[in-house]
Every structure is written in C-alpha cells, then in structure tokens.
Amino acid sequence: MQQFFADYSPEILCLNETKTDLEKLDKKRLHGYIPNGYAQYWNCCSVKKGYSGTAMFTKVKPISVQFDFNNSDNDPVENLEGRSITAEFEKFILVVTYVPNAGEGLKRLDYRINTWDKNFHAYLKQLEKRGKPVILSGDLNVAHHEIDLYDTKGKEKIPGYTPQERNSFSKLLERGFIDTFRDLYPSKVQYSFWSARANLRVTNRGWRLDYFLISDFHQKNGVKVVDSLIHD
Numbered sequence: 001m002q003q004f005f006a007d008y009s010p011e012i013l014c015l016n017e018t019k020t021d022l023e024k025l026d027k028k029r030l031h032g033y034i035p036n037g038y039a040q041y042w043n044c045c046s047v048k049k050g051y052s053g054t055a056m057f058t059k060v061k062p063i064s065v066q067f068d069f070n071n072s073d074n075d076p077v078e079n080l081e082g083r084s085i086t087a088e089f090e091k092f093i094l095v096v097t098y099v100p101n102a103g104e105g106l107k108r109l110d111y112r113i114n115t116w117d118k119n120f121h122a123y124l125k126q127l128e129k130r131g132k133p134v135i136l137s138g139d140l141n142v143a144h145h146e147i148d149l150y151d152t153k154g155k156e157k158i159p160g161y162t163p164q165e166r167n168s169f170s171k172l173l174e175r176g177f178i179d180t181f182r183d184l185y186p187s188k189v190q191y192s193f194w195s196a197r198a199n200l201r202v203t204n205r206g207w208r209l210d211y212f213l214i215s216d217f218h219q220k221n222g223v224k225v226v227d228s229l230i231h232d
Contacts, residue, residue, distance in 0.1 A: 016053075038058060041055065041067075067084070095134065095136045109159075143209060148207065160209060212228050
C-alpha cells in the first residue's frame with residue numbers, strides 16, 4: 001500500500017476487508033503508515049477482531065463521514081461488522097463497502113440477499129436525495145456476468161456467482177447505478193481477485209468482484225467518468 005501511495009498519490013484511497021481492530025491500529029501504529037496530508041477513517045468490526053473492516057484516506061477533508069448505515073431496526077449486524085464508510089464531499093458522496101460473502105455452503109446467502117442487499121440498496125438511493133452523485137467503491141462479492149469469472153462451469157452454487165447474488169446486483173443497476181468498468185470496457189476480460197490458496201493469480205484464473213459504481217444521476221449533472229481501471 002505504501003508503494004501505491006508513492007506511485008499514484010491518490011486524492012482518495014479506499015480499502016476493504018482491512019482485517020484489523022482499533023486496538024491493533026494503536027498498538028502497531030498503523031496510522032503512521034499513511035502519508036502526511038491524508039485524513040484517516042477506519043471502520044472496524046466490533047463483534048469479531050480481525051474480521052471484515054473498511055478504511056478511507058483522503059487529501060480533501062469530507063463535509064461529513066458516517067460509519068455503517070441505519071436502514072433497519074431489525075438487523076443490528078450490518079452496523080457491527082465495519083462494512084461501510086460514507087463520506088460526503090462538495091460535489092459527490094463516496095461510499096466504500098465490503099459486502100458480506102454468502103459463506104461456505106451458502107449459509108449466509110439469505111441474509112446477503114434479503115437483508116444486506118435490500119437495506120444497503122435502499123440506503124444508496126436515500127443518499128441520492130441529498131442532490132449529489134453517489135459513488136460506490138468496494139468489494140461487492142459478486143461476479144456479475146460470465147465475463148467476470150474465469151470459468152463459470154459448476155459455479156452457480158459458489159458464493160459470488162449464485163443466480164440470487166447476480167440478480168440482486170442487476171436490480172441495483174436497474175435502480176439507477178452504472179458499473180463504470182463494464183460500461184467503458186464491455187468486452188474486456190480483467191479480474192480483481194484470485195484465490196491465494198490455489199495460487200490462481202499465476203494462471204490468471206480470477207474473479208472481478210471489486211467495483212466502482214456511480215449513480216446515473218451524474219449524467220444529468222455533467223459529471224464525467226474519465227476512466228475506470230483495475231490495477232492487477
């Protein structure tokens with residue numbers, strides 16, 4: 001990450017699945033690894049140390065920052081796992097998130113589709129009412145189309161490629177969001193994740209699970225996406 005800062009000097013950098021906690025941040029002085037000039041925001045899981053987590057580092061201080069989202073009184077989990085940070089800037093709203101995995105044996109699929117997705121998608125649409133384009137960045141834990149997965153055979157019951165997850169993602173796009181990478185590169189095969197267990201990066205057998213989405217509200221207000229790249 002330090003090398004990425006040195007090479008690209010990003011205005012804003014978002015991380016997902018940070019796998020740390022507030023105690024470790026202080027103990028190992030992880031804040032010090034971020035260059036001077038960046039405001040830091042860390043959202044850590046409060047129910048299981050070293051699980052989930054998101055972070056945002058920005059040269060331009062946001063107008064406001066919110067950890068998690070409060071769309072449901074019935075599901076406290078989404079506000080305990082450190083899965084999202086929302087930062088409002090002058091001309092847009094940026095959300096970084098680490099979407100729940102459906103889990104081994106798809107044990108968390110119902111929660112993912114019928115609770116998390118439902119509430120999170122409604123939250124994103126609610127943000128649009130502030131009158132600014134909404135940008136969503138993060139690990140969305142879904143390979144939307146066949147082109148986003150190196151081999152789809154037998155993967156329909158694998159987390160990240162179930163019909164339910166893909167359909168739910170399609171519904172989000174239908175509600176007025178654009179997959180910027182696929183919009184700019186409709187036929188390009190490029191991945192953002194490779195299983196480290198099987199060393200699949202070497203043979204480029206990967207998944208595209210990480211996205212930048214932007215609300216189509218931006219088209220009505222002259223906001224232009226210059227490019228959307230995957231640094232693999």
